[in-house]
Amino acid sequence: MDTRSSGDREDGHAEVIPLPPLAPPAVLVEDALACDAAFFPTPEQYADLAIALKADGFEMCVDVCGVDYLEHFDRYVPEGVTPTRFEVVANFLSLSRKLRVRVRVQAGNESPRVDSLFHVYPGTEAPERETFDMFGVLFGGHPDLTRILMPEEWEGHPLRKDYGVGHVPIQFKESPGPR
Amino acid sequence: MSEDTRIAKRPDRLTVETSEGAQELTRRGDTGSDQLGREVGAVLRLDGVTLDPRQIDYERHDDETMIINMGPAHPSTHGVLRLMLELDGEFVLRTKVVIGYLHTGMEKTGENLSYVQGATNVTRMDYLSPVINELSYSLTVEKLLGVEVPERATWIRMLMSELNRVSSHLVWMATNGMDLGSTSMMIYGLRERELILAFFEKTAGLRLNLNYVRPGGVAADLPDGWEDDIEVICNTIEERSYEYDQLLTGQPIFRNRLVGVGAITAEEALALSLTGPLLRSTGVAWDLRRSMPYLAYDEVDFDVVVGTYGDNFDRYALRLNEIRESIRIIRQCVEKMPSGDYRSQDPKVTPPPRARIGESMEALIHHFKLFTEGFHVPAGEVYSAVESPRGEIGCYMVSDGGPKPYRIHVRAPSFTNLQAMPLLMRGASMSDAITMISTVDPVLGEVDR
Numbered sequence: 001m002d003t004r005s006s007g008d009r010e011d012g013h014a015e016v017i018p019l020p021p022l023a024p025p026a027v028l029v030e031d032a033l034a035c036d037a038a039f040f041p042t043p044e045q046y047a048d049l050a051i052a053l054k055a056d057g058f059e060m061c062v063d064v065c066g067v068d069y070l071e072h073f074d075r076y077v078p079e080g081v082t083p084t085r086f087e088v089v090a091n092f093l094s095l096s097r098k099l100r101v102r103v104r105v106q107a108g109n110e111s112p113r114v115d116s117l118f119h120v121y122p123g124t125e126a127p128e129r130e131t132f133d134m135f136g137v138l139f140g141g142h143p144d145l146t147r148i149l150m151p152e153e154w155e156g157h158p159l160r161k162d163y164g165v166g167h168v169p170i171q172f173k174e175s176p177g178p179r
Numbered sequence: 180m181s182e183d184t185r186i187a188k189r190p191d192r193l194t195v196e197t198s199e200g201a202q203e204l205t206r207r208g209d210t211g212s213d214q215l216g217r218e219v220g221a222v223l224r225l226d227g228v229t230l231d232p233r234q235i236d237y238e239r240h241d242d243e244t245m246i247i248n249m250g251p252a253h254p255s256t257h258g259v260l261r262l263m264l265e266l267d268g269e270f271v272l273r274t275k276v277v278i279g280y281l282h283t284g285m286e287k288t289g290e291n292l293s294y295v296q297g298a299t300n301v302t303r304m305d306y307l308s309p310v311i312n313e314l315s316y317s318l319t320v321e322k323l324l325g326v327e328v329p330e331r332a333t334w335i336r337m338l339m340s341e342l343n344r345v346s347s348h349l350v351w352m353a354t355n356g357m358d359l360g361s362t363s364m365m366i367y368g369l370r371e372r373e374l375i376l377a378f379f380e381k382t383a384g385l386r387l388n389l390n391y392v393r394p395g396g397v398a399a400d401l402p403d404g405w406e407d408d409i410e411v412i413c414n415t416i417e418e419r420s421y422e423y424d425q426l427l428t429g430q431p432i433f434r435n436r437l438v439g440v441g442a443i444t445a446e447e448a449l450a451l452s453l454t455g456p457l458l459r460s461t462g463v464a465w466d467l468r469r470s471m472p473y474l475a476y477d478e479v480d481f482d483v484v485v486g487t488y489g490d491n492f493d494r495y496a497l498r499l500n501e502i503r504e505s506i507r508i509i510r511q512c513v514e515k516m517p518s519g520d521y522r523s524q525d526p527k528v529t530p531p532p533r534a535r536i537g538e539s540m541e542a543l544i545h546h547f548k549l550f551t552e553g554f555h556v557p558a559g560e561v562y563s564a565v566e567s568p569r570g571e572i573g574c575y576m577v578s579d580g581g582p583k584p585y586r587i588h589v590r591a592p593s594f595t596n597l598q599a600m601p602l603l604m605r606g607a608s609m610s611d612a613i614t615m616i617s618t619v620d621p622v623l624g625e626v627d628r
Contacts, residue, residue, distance in 0.1 A: 059449045063590040095465050123452025126598050146202050149279040
């Protein structure tokens with residue numbers, strides 16, 4: 001795999017992006033919905049891929065977020081990738097080439113853990129903290145992995161699918177009630 | 180755990196009773212050099228592992244400095260932002276931003292609302308630019324659905340986004356003026372914004388949180404005589420934007436407070452993932468409307484305003500000029516507004532008109548299904564981004580084929596932009612800290628979501 005095509009862009013011409021020079025053999029998918037291209041690295045390949053992307057002209061890591069696929073182990077992933085419960089999704093942007101690339105890491109089932117991109121892209125500090133807070137994904141090498149939106153002593157990670165939404169019980173007039 | 184053991188366990192915390200320990204700024208004696216380096220904003224000069232010792236004042240001790248809290252209930256923090264500042268006299272050494280005071284779990288809420296209801300949820304995130312939030316949400320849903328939006332709907336969306344951008348920047352001009360002591364600017368900014376809010380009310384029925392842009396189009400067509408309203412709005416605001424120039428731009432006190440204060444470089448801005456006016460003020464001409472056009476922004480003529488020094492004054496001048504550029508776009512929208520439908524006629528996405536429900540069984544069924552269950556969206560995941568007044572607002576959505584999104588994540592520009600705080604504040608005086616918060620322009624509804 002020497003080159004990857006970004007597929008037909010909206011303006012009609014297909015642009016060929018040379019593969020990052022140091023890119024590890026992460027699985028690559030060219031999908032119309034995936035901005036320009038999506039990578040599926042393993043947690044071990046993730047940090048190296050980010051370094052390669054940065055060297056390749058992707059100046060900015062726009063966003064890092066998590067997804068809990070508790071009910072969807074059967075979702076579509078390319079061949080060679082084992083779907084896990086937690087996925088960490090990072091979006092990269094190249095300002096010079098006007099390209100977006102999405103990286104989806106299968107972070108694990110019980111205790112999800114990936115490397116932090118903080119030392120490559122310092123702008124991921126807050127998004128990674130948010131992902132930790134909301135999903136309990138650990139980021140190895142993050143300088144200050146504490147809760148950011150929830151209070152410090154909060155138990156549980158609210159955006160996990162097995163974390164309840166909570167509700168207020170509604171007492172209807174006709175219901176007999178406890179008294 | 181009793182209060183005594185907690186204090187005994189963490190004797191050096193400043194405020195043991197809040198129990199939010201680890202989120203707070205720690206005292207110098209308890210802070211490692213890595214952490215110290217990050218907090219003084221030296222992280223961008225880290226270059227891998229080596230830390231420049233000149234950037235970190237190791238020799239200082241706790242008894243020379245003072246950590247104070249600013250916020251969350253401080254009027255100049257534009258909401259419930261809390262800053263912990265380490266001060267040496269009047270000058271800021273370290274800053275830590277503590278957020279989450281307005282966290283209401285909107286991303287979790289979004290997972291329990293149908294795609295039709297979802298727009299009412301996202302519109303409450305960045306409450307100063309609701310239309311642009313709805314736009315980013317709707318574009319994402321439409322990308323998953325593959326729905327074609329009529330041309331008129333596209334142009335109405337553009338018109339409303341630009342009006343919203345102007346109103347958002349006017350609030351910024353107002354509050355920024357207020358922070359710098361110009362109470363007149365506060366009144367003028369809100370006065371001009373009122374024109375736009377009145378137009379929103381006329382069009383969508385609400386002044387804020389419009390729920391106007393929806394998947395498939397917009398909620399209602401523009402009201403009769405909208406061209407005249409827009410004409411008045413454009414002329415008034417454009418004329419008054421030159422009055423702001425007279426009031427503020429050349430004003431010596433105003434300039435002294437802004438020029439050269441809080442400068443960042445393009446490299447720092449890119450590394451910290453800053454977008455919007457913060458990034459453009461450093462001279463990087465990155466505006467999604469121009470760089471990655473959505474809607475019909477490639478068919479209108481406008482300039483991307485950029486700064487040179489990346490200081491507070493650049494950010495002020497940039498926003499003032501963006502108001503004028505937006506007015507240029509609005510005028511072109513009025514000129515080029517096509518006729519036709521204002522929403523897609525796909526019955527699976529758009530509810531049928533009221534009159535047809537009484538006549539047609541299919542219309543009744545569609546109406547019933549849309550408002551009880553909602554429409555199903557093909558499985559997949561997608562990210563799409565638009566330019567909000569504060570930067571790139573993106574929406575990442577995962578659908579499992581059901582009527583509710585499986586996961587919805589909003590990439591909030593203010594949330595990411597706040598990371599610039601420690602860097603901007605470093606070495607500035609306490610009074611400049613207020614200006615810095617103002618020119619970063621965080622909207623706390625969006626930061627905490």
